[in-house]
Amino acid sequence: MGNFLKKKNNRRKFLKKTALLSTAAAISTFIPQTLSAKKTYNWKMVTTWPKNFPGLGTGAEIFANMINEASGGRINITVFGSGEIVPAFEAMDAVSSGAIEMGHGGPYYWKGKVAAAQYLSAIPFGLTPQEQNSWFEKGGGQKLADQIYKKMGCKFFVCGNTGPQMGGWFNKKINTIEDFKGLKMRIPGLGGEVIKAAGGTVVNLHGGELLTSIQSGAIDALEWVGPYNDLAFGIYKAGKYYYYPGWHEPGGVLDCFINLKKWNSLPTDLKKIIEISSKAATQKITNEMIAGNNLALQTLLKKHNVNLKPFPDEVLKKLAVLSEKVMSKLTSSDNLSKKVYQSIINFRNASIKRSEISEKKFLDSRLKYVNYEK
């Protein structure tokens, strides 16, 4: 202790002298280059996406770079694609255990650990991406998500959104709800549960297997994300009809999960940098998805002559009824799932009228009355 005090005195003397230096710049460049090197956090981020996969993998890189730059290098995060350190779906185990500091993926991947996690990604006929963001912040979602991720030893942040997804690629026409009977479809998550309830067979496939599976006839239909990501996988080469809307995932939340002990070890300013970077990354990812989908849709329609089709009204109506039944049943046996689901439904109820008179009526008018190059 005496020794420490002596050092403290030296420090005081030094500081006094340093303060006399005529240029403030000399002081400010001095700190990050020397002392701050002592408190660098070299962190790894594992992801569930192929390295630099459009929008999702690139989103993780954008997020990490923001943190690195805004912290002046005090946190250095290195991003790893799926399989580089651990396979995609082992990302949570690696972070839970503390072997890896943080991860980036989607909440429904962790439903095997905490069932309630899947409702954070999206619910069929649920919320738009902006409504999801608002629910997390203003509707109680962040608190519920932190409760869920704490069970996995992690801190949770929303970190991106896929935007509204598409209904999927089908090799036969969907005219009635009966057409789902016997249909073999790749559709994960809660949407898959609804397709099962409609009589379909749900198959789980990784992104890389999608094209060959629909080409070979091993599956009759699949949904992946939307134009931007679907074009990247070349699914248009085999998928006959491209259906909309994405009733099952009107938005798709991406998650950032940080080992809780590592999170708690950070000083307040670095915590804040991560928090605001997750929000900024969410916006950057959404921006990229919109611009990417704009271009990719035009490419699919004009260059690849994709056959775009709306689900018939009658089919959407029955899918909505079925979705509610399936969700009620699924959540009935788990209190936390029920709580999360009900909270989202409350926010949706409050959103429907507002979205009708604002976004929906505006988009209707713009589509009908604006002259635009088709």
Added chain:
Amino acid sequence: MGNFLKKKNNRRKFLKKTALLSTAAAISTFIPQTLSAKKTYNWKMVTTWPKNFPGLGTGAEIFANMINEASGGRINITVFGSGEIVPAFEAMDAVSSGAIEMGHGGPYYWKGKVAAAQYLSAIPFGLTPQEQNSWFEKGGGQKLADQIYKKMGCKFFVCGNTGPQMGGWFNKKINTIEDFKGLKMRIPGLGGEVIKAAGGTVVNLHGGELLTSIQSGAIDALEWVGPYNDLAFGIYKAGKYYYYPGWHEPGGVLDCFINLKKWNSLPTDLKKIIEISSKAATQKITNEMIAGNNLALQTLLKKHNVNLKPFPDEVLKKLAVLSEKVMSKLTSSDNLSKKVYQSIINFRNASIKRSEISEKKFLDSRLKYVNYEK
């Protein structure tokens, strides 16, 4: 120089000793509390909003707090409401001159300085808030905005969005486009230009004058923002019909402007903190607007029995045609305005089909087929 080197040697000795300290924590708490105090930037932010005005004034506070916290106090921004240092519309002059470091407002307030600025806020039948964000980042908007704000000696960032606005409060029914003839309406910006072209008289009023003006019959109609902000001003007490959609401002960009010299004087990490805080604040403000509008709309409808009305299709169709004519004429005499307008129109053209099959069709289906408490 010799003197400086001597100090440098002292510093080396000090650092060597300090490095021997057994706890890294002692070092990391030592820096922000002592040395970092030397390089603090004490900045003022003037705004065009009343202090803590819902969503807008509070948005400026949120933005400043993010920067203060994420920088560990290296930047300390104090926010001032309109009139506290300078009146609302003199905020840009104060920042341009360098008297004040930064400001928060809306781009169209500066159209008297650079005409092209107004197109950055919104254009009639233009982009949704998310499309606006995407245009700035991926459609060339940031570059154009920086060009515009450079003429005012400032750096530009998007910093918030009002969300889709409402069509406004009217004391008479709007059945045809002829009903705008002779109508005295408070509607600023490009929407006002369209109303003028339709034969209306456009009046400019501050927020505080809105209620009394429509109550006294001095004006027949007004638009402010949307349910959340309109409720705060009590406009429902006098406005007879509440029309939708907000064809004139489907989104409303808020701006952060920073004196260019002050901006350039910042170290890279603090620049990055401001940049990501502006994106994070944009999201937080949008989140608050959605949740606030959800609740306020219910209050207006259920508690205050507001008479909500859609503009008739024929009126919207004619407003769309008129908007295009007015914008073409307005932008024809100014190259920069023309360039900005055309860039937005290109992004809109690319967005219409995508928004039709994603957001629009989803919102249609949700509204029609989901059972919800009305």
